[in-house]
Amino acid sequence: MTMRLNELLKGGRGRVIGHADESVLSQRLLEMGFIYGTKVEVLHEGPFGKDPMAVRVRGSVVAIRRDEAKMIEIEIEGKSNR
Template identity: 50%
Template sequence: MTEIAAPAAVSDHEAGTACLGAAAVGFRGTIRGIRVPDDAHLPRAELERRLLELGFIEGARVEILHQGLFGRDPIAVRVNGMTVALRRREASAILVDASL
């Protein structure tokens, strides 16, 4: 999996790859990797481990189902058929490619 230090909406080395935290309700895509920014609220290894345990693995299909009313947080994400609630700042560590 790819780790990139600077948070960005689009990866420098893969055009079309964006972070899940910036996506809108209805977004559908495929996970390409996990990138934890240096300013994350949890240590890099801890956040990566938690996301992997929840099923956010490379190649998994994701869809944003719902978002909170205030601040668009948290979001409900379907990952390979399972629904998970995430904060957008945690979802920002997940790199995805949009499905057509």
């Protein structure tokens, strides 16, 4: 099943399959390690409106807003999004 990273809740996992466009933001997200094939996992959510989200990506943890996470298309494997 494919969705966007911003739709994942705490504990949700997936794999990056693409970016929505080729903007400056997309480029910076690539440089932060959100490249295609990378596994991501939502570790924490902000206290207000579950925003921003702390995402484990390539051995480090990166905080991004849900608004930016919309850029990242992911694939959910099995039922890992409890």
